């Protein structure tokens with residue numbers, strides 16, 4: 001696995017914070033997204049002062065964080081199957097991807113008064129998860145009835161079309177956040193964080209801009225020249 005250079009991560013975090021400031025952000029938290037990286041990336045995120053770390057995959061998270069102490073808050077940001085809640089519950093502080101009642105019910109059962117964000121879909125890609133924006137207020141209510149603490153909303157911008165393509169969705173999520181009186185607006189990643197901050201993000205989730213290209217089999221496959229397949 002690729003090595004993490006903590007000094008380089010510190011420099012990159014400064015660049016990310018500068019990008020946020022230039023976009024007009026004054027109180028925006030930075031999550032270090034450490035999926036596919038080892039625990040050394042998580043420790044680096046902690047050392048350089050990321051406000052939280054984010055993980056996408058249940059099995060990877062449980063293996064990576066077992067026995068680790070003194071880390072920043074751990075946020076689950078991937079699609080979460082109900083049968084994986086029990087596996088990740090000992091390690092996760094905030095569940096950002098609650099997009100259906102069945103998941104909320106399982107979290108209430110296994111993680112009690114867990115802090116959650118309701119994930120809203122602002123894209124047509126079903127793989128990203130998220131409930132339709134019109135369904136979000138009712139889901140927020142159900143989460144609360146189950147005893148979960150709803151801190152805010154989360155969304156993932158579209159993969160295609162560049163950062164500007166994310167703007168209308170980000171704006172809609174922030175408008176809903178204000179209407180519901182919620183505080184945490186988790187939106188913006190390495191490539192679209194300026195647009196997210198301009199539209200009122202309170203937390204950006206940053207992976208590659210901090211740690212470099214991810215060492216995932218998927219990205220290696222995509223990068224492979226056609227003749228290699």
Ligand SMILES: *Cc1c(COP(=O)(O)O)cnc(C)c1O
Pocket residue numbers: 033035056077078156188189190191205206207208209
């Ligand atoms: C991977 C991921 C990120 C970080 O993506 P980068 O483009 O590397 O910054 C943020 N949010 C979610 C939900 C992700 O899956």
